[in-house]
Amino acid sequence: MSVLILGATSPIARAVCHEYAADGHSVYLAARDVEEAERIAADVAIRFDVDAVGGPFDALDFDNHGEFVANVETAVGPITVALIAFGDMGDQHASEEDFASAKRVIDVNYTGAASVCEAIADAMLERGAGSIIGISSVAGERGRKSNYFYGSAKGAFTLYLQGLRNRLFEQGIHVMTVKLGFVDTRMTFGMETAIPVATPQQAAQAIVHAQERGENELYYPRFWKGIMGVIKAIPEGLFKRLSL
Ligand SMILES: NC(=O)c1ccc[n+]([C@@H]2O[C@H](COP(=O)([O-])OP(=O)(O)OC[C@H]3O[C@@H](n4cnc5c(N)ncnc54)[C@H](OP(=O)(O)O)[C@@H]3O)[C@@H](O)[C@H]2O)c1
Known part of the structure; x- marks a missing residue:
């Protein structure tokens, strides 16, 4: 089994990579900083005695996402x-000042x-097998003045994944x-928050466990499902007066 990790310098991504590598799976670690990706890959290869390759990936390099996926499969299968x-x-403030941000x-x-998911889905469709895990955010569940550009982009990604799951389900491909x-x-x-903060390792274990069980959706920490249920239930007339 070969696992592709996009955004390999994220501590959550690295912890997920460790979970799969500990089970003996090959990994391809992709990041904007290729030297760092290669360094992380070398560490994983030694630590877990698995094939681990590091390579370049930029989410904004839309035109090359298809070629990127082909290169990954050449390297690790x-x-x-x-x-x-x-x-x-x-x-958020910079984005309000300048739309380029x-x-x-x-x-x-x-x-x-979405662009790289399409390229990955195309490759998986050829075999009728595979699993795509998209990390979105509870920030995508309700627009707030403090982070609505990020929140709306994550919300769009959540909806995209929902549709992709619906489309690929019958072809044997899992989307979580x-x-x-x-x-x-x-x-x-x-x-600063009064709400407990999870470690990347805790998040990674929950993510891998849920992927292996074929779950569609995972809130982590799980109590966020309840918190978001309450936040989504607040009437808009009251919500717009809150400083969230
Ligand atoms: N931490 C949280 O509480 C939290 C909550 C909800 C959702 N999330 C989501 O969890 C995921 C992991 O984030 P994190 O918390 O581990 O934060 P992080 O350490 O800031 O990781 C973000 C990752 O995204 C990469 N990245 C940014 N722009 C990129 C681009 N244009 N092309 C390719 N890679 C790019 C970064 O690479 P560089 O090293 O090159 O910058 C880094 O690897 C993200 O999707 C985040 O939105 C996190």
Whole structure:
């Protein structure tokens, strides 16, 4: 089995990679920083005694996503599991000031994610097998003034994955949406919250377990499903007055 990890410098992505490598699976670690991807791959190869390859990937390089997937399969064989872990929260204030900043957030989190998922799905369709894990966010469940460019892009990715799952189900391909709450990474660094924050390792174990069970959707930490149920139930007239 060969596992493709996109956004390999993310601590969550690395922890997921460790879970699969510990089970003896080959891994391809792709990141914008190719030297870092190769360094992580060398570490995984030694640590778990598996084939591990590092290579370049940019979510914004839409024109080359098909070629990228072909190169991955040349290097490690048919992709059996693909993890879409990259993401960029951006800066909400900068995005309000300059739409170019908003567009980058939308393009990384949605357009780039959908583009590479299509390329992966095409490869998996040839074999009628495979599993795609897309990391989305609870931020995509309701628009908030503090992060609505990121939230709307993740919300679009969530809907995209839902449709892709619906389309690929009959062809034997599994698509899982991961709706993460707070996980301790550089994305949440310095954030103050009373809500418990999960470790990347905890998130990774839950993700791999859910993928192996063929689940469609995973909230992690799981209590976020309840929190979002409450947040989504707040009437818009009240919600727009809240500072969330
Ligand atoms: N941490 C949380 O609480 C939380 C909550 C909800 C959802 N998420 C999602 O979880 C995933 C992992 O994030 P994280 O928390 O581990 O944060 P992170 O450490 O900031 O990881 C983000 C990853 O995305 C990559 N990336 C950004 N722009 C890219 C691009 N244009 N092309 C390719 N890769 C790109 C980064 O690569 P570089 O190293 O090159 O920058 C990095 O590997 C993301 O999808 C994030 O939206 C996280």
